[in-house]
Amino acid sequence: MKPNxxxxxxxxxxxxxxxxxxxxxxxxxxxxxxxxxAELRAVPYGQLAAIVEQVPASVFSPEALEEKLQSVEWVxxxxxxxxxxxxxxxxxxxxxxxxxxxxxxDFSAVETSLIKSEDWFRNLLQIFRGRxxxxxxxxxxxxxxxxxxxxxxxxxxxxxxxxKSASPGQAYVLTRKRDARVAEASDVWIDDAIDEIVGAVxxxxxxxxxxxxxxxxxxxxxxTMVFNLSVLVDEAAQDTFRAAVDDLSSxxxxxxxxxxxxxxxxxxxxxxxxxxxxxxxxxxxxxxxTG
Numbered sequence: 046m047k048p049n050x051x052x053x054x055x056x057x058x059x060x061x062x063x064x065x066x067x068x069x070x071x072x073x074x075x076x077x078x079x080x081x082x083a084e085l086r087a088v089p090y091g092q093l094a095a096i097v098e099q100v101p102a103s104v105f106s107p108e109a110l111e112e113k114l115q116s117v118e119w120v121x122x123x124x125x126x127x128x129x130x131x132x133x134x135x136x137x138x139x140x141x142x143x144x145x146x147x148x149x150x151d152f153s154a155v156e157t158s159l160i161k162s163e164d165w166f167r168n169l170l171q172i173f174r175g176r177x178x179x180x181x182x183x184x185x186x187x188x189x190x191x192x193x194x195x196x197x198x199x200x201x202x203x204x205x206x207x208x209k210s211a212s213p214g215q216a217y218v219l220t221r222k223r224d225a226r227v228a229e230a231s232d233v234w235i236d237d238a239i240d241e242i243v244g245a246v247x248x249x250x251x252x253x254x255x256x257x258x259x260x261x262x263x264x265x266x267x268x269t270m271v272f273n274l275s276v277l278v279d280e281a282a283q284d285t286f287r288a289a290v291d292d293l294s295s296x297x298x299x300x301x302x303x304x305x306x307x308x309x310x311x312x313x314x315x316x317x318x319x320x321x322x323x324x325x326x327x328x329x330x331x332x333x334x335t336g
Contacts, residue, residue: 062102065149068130069311070095070141070159070166078133082126088152090159093166096134097155105148114146131311139173141166142311169316175280176251177309181290183242183272184264189301190231198230238302239272242293249286252277254314268303275314283309 068085073094077085088095103109113119127145134140149155159166196202204219204226211219246253256273264270278286287306294304 063099064102064105065097065151065155066100066105067143067147067149067155068096068098068127069134069143070170071134072138072170075134075138078130078137081129081133083130085130088155088159090156091163091167093159093163093170095155095159096130096140097149097152100148105146110146135177135311139170139175140311141169141173141316142313144313173277173312173315176277176312177280177283178312178314179276179278179286179306179308180256180310181242181246181272181274181276182259182264182270182305182307183239183274184266184268184303184305185235185271186268186301186303187231190234191227193300194230194234195227198226200226200230234300235271238297238300242272242304245289245293246274246276246286249282249289250276250278251282252315256314268301277312277315278309 065088068083071094073089073092075094077087077096083098085096085098088097104113113123124145131140131142149158204222243253253274253276256275258270258273261267261269276286290304290306294302297304
């Protein structure tokens with residue numbers, strides 16, 4: 046396949062060195078996002094187009110970027126702009142999002158990337174058509190869960206009752222046994238709750254991926270994250286998916302569970318090499334684009 050005409054490699058009018066900042070990859074001919082504050086250009090190849098912006102090397106060179114990334118304000122501003130471009134692009138059709146600060150030396154380097162992974166990118170755009178990513182985080186207040194389990198679990202209740210009528214030494218031993226039983230039963234409760242959540246999500250999701258758990262220093266919450274999912278959902282199934290999450294949240298709230306749903310987002314969680322290997326095995330979703 047021959048490449049389409051791409052922009053010529055060039056710097057600014059005064060010769061200032063430039064890099065190309067990649068926002069994402071879309072279908073050739075898909076409108077460029079506007080109103081985002083970015084001066085965007087398309088680098089086309091075949092049925093693909095990379096959305097890029099020329100940025101000054103003085104800001105985005107490895108040395109300068111390392112310093113910039115120490116600034117919370119700069120990172121937040123750059124992230125907002127990056128997300129704005131991708132959110133706007135998503136309204137026009139499927140988009141493969143690039144990570145923030147993905148940089149290329151020139152247009153030829155961008156085109157080489159498109160050529161190298163052309164089939165994979167085309168397959169991804171087909172998979173992402175009409176689908177969006179949602180984030181589902183499950184938190185648990187351990188104190189509430191332990192209190193409920195202590196009241197519900199027969200063994201824990203029996204040990205607690207025995208401790209109240211025992212001698213101080215025996216009461217100490219029995220209380221320790223009760224606490225161990227409550228902790229064990231709570232862990233089982235969490236595992237069972239996660240299994241039920243996965244089952245409910247699976248019924249309305251095209252695909253989902255477990256993500257790393259985040260600590261309280263990141264979440265800003267006092268309860269503990271026990272599960273973290275990225276979920277790829279068909280637009281037609283979004284209401285069903287959200288209703289299922291609402292139902293789960295209501296049913297588990299008495300046991301200290303809180304479900305946090307965010308999105309829809311560009312499908313960041315479904316573009317990595319692990320995903321590529323699985324999608325290549327799932328040949329039923331790797332269909333050729335038409336038109």
